[in-house]
Amino acid sequence: MPQIELTDKFCQSAKATCGRKVDYFDTLVKGLVLRASAGGTKSWYLVYGPPAKRQWLKLGFYPEIPLGGDKGARQRARDARAKVGDGGDPVSDKKSLASSQTVAHLVENYIKRHASTKRSGDEIARRLRKNVSGRDADGEKLEKSSAGCICDVKLSELHRRDITKAIDAVKDRGAHVEANRLFEDVRAMIRWARGRGDLDQNLVEGMRKPTETVERDRVLTHDEIKTMWGALARADMRESTRRVIRLCLVTAQRVGEVCGMTAEELDLDGALWALPPTRSKNKREHAVPLSPMAVKIIRDQLADVKALAERKGRAIPAFVFPGPGAQAPVTGAAVAKAIKREEIAKRGKATILGVEPWTSHDLRRSAATHMEELGISPFIIGHVLNHVSATKASITSRVYARYEYMKEKREALELWADRVARIVSNSAEIVPLGSMDAS
Structure with missing residues (x-):
């Protein structure tokens, strides 16, 4: 259980020097931990509570969540500790939120906080709403939504087969390019959610795009x-x-x-x-x-x-x-x-x-x-x-x-x-x- 004043340079080079994982405790913010796994993954945690009831709150992954800054790991840890000081239990709150949040919530959160900043944001929003959530920005059901929509699946129960279901429905109607683009959108959304700590796993890791497309070479005479x-x-x-x-x-x-x-x-x-x-x-x-x-x-x-x-x-x-x-x-x-x-x-x-x-x-x-x-x-x-x-x-x-x-x-x-x-x-x-x- 090494203790060290975490720095950006240290976080970049941190490794599991022995065993499957090593936890590095920050000396500046009490309870903040950088966990380095043997596979190279680095995760942020806040540890709080008495030894007999020690709680580990996952804050997200590094480098998606940096060490410092307004939205960095240290600030997140301070905010969570403040809730503990007020009698709250962030781990329990996170579990309750995960059990109440659905894929539809994730889609809208992703569109609002990330996709909307991209040049192709409108197209990303259209694909995700039509083929994944089946809901518009107001939560109303879309008339022409895909048969593979998984809007009501809880984030705590989300599985790779649910993602496959949504993409297969697009592929089955012959829209192979749309299926590939949807796969890329979903992959980006899942990685974003994992980096924030909304999901604990990268559910699309190892998944292949649904269709191998051939580069077009059509030239009109x-x-x-x-x-x-x-x-x-x-x-x-x-x-x-x-x-x-x-x-x-x-x-x-x-x-x-x-x-x-x-x-x-x-x-x-x-x-x-x-x-x-x-x-x-x-x-x-x-x-x-x-x-x-x-x-x-x-x-x-x-x-x-x-x-x-x-x-x-x-x-x-x-x-x-x-x-x-x-x-x-x-x-x-x-x-x-x-x-x-x-x-x-x-x-x-x-x-x-x-x-x-x-x-x-x-x-x-x-x-x-x-x-x-x-x-x-x-x-x-x-x-x-x-x-x-x-x-x-x-x-x-x-x-x-x-x-x-x-x-x-x-x-x-x-x-x-x-x-x-x-x-x-x-x-x-x-x-x-x-x-x-x-x-």
Whole structure:
């Protein structure tokens, strides 16, 4: 039972020097213990009570819970000791809470305290509520919840088979990508709960994702782009959704980033879209030069949004592509559903808008592929796509090289937009970049 003034450095290196576990008692906060197991796990405990009735309250795991800080182990131990001093019993309270808390409570707690801080927080919340808890934020049952929902399972009784049940229900309906993403969401939630001390075990440890997915390589040909673009005008979807799809192809940007576009991010006179770090996938600011075709699509959309707001007698929304009610932007998931609704099967062969099934991300890949076909450098295409692997791969490019290749990106996107215009107007002869000066 070694006693030591715990420090961050010591906690990082603490090991079980003999036996299955070693308990290190902090000399600054009475009863605080760092338990190091032979397997490398480190746990925080508060020990209190007389020797004959010694209680061990688990506070969580290190390093998920640090030593210091407002939410660190020392502060948690002090708070718990204060309850003991007032006649309380934190161990008994924790057991009572665990027996009353359900998976539905865990899902909402996780969404509120952790998932909501992430860029994809809304999608995480949707997946967990639909497929795990089956409840909305108010605790009301969702009409279209999954058959595998485990909302009423007590946290104290939660088992791996319950997690498997929730994920299998998604997989069984053929939504293999959704099943994989749900597995990742649940795994993150369980690890978060274990780190906080809400669960004593990592129930997903050793579990494998439900489906091995193959990386997509779908690229629309020139003929497919022409067919799809023409059929898009007659598709059963909102005009704003059609414009999102066109912009995904013309700008080569991610559908979620296009959907969330705001008027504040745009300088249409300067033909520039400045995507802030908070909305880009890699958390880096991304300047997207806009071709004349892209500017026209956005201007048409802004005009329609303004006209609708005036008819409704409400303020013009900040979003270029507002969703129903104009309180939030349309989501990438909504665009995906709109595309999927256009899928038809004839003689056993499925098509979307007249061509082999495709997704919005396939449009981004298609743009990148055809830009390379035009002779544009893969390095410049990487900057257009805002890929860190291409733009910030070395310490030199991350720290010292600040050139953003705006001129080259603009040339690439305008050349690609011109190619799209030729494709959709029956004049799609390929002219490589090196041949442009001779034409």
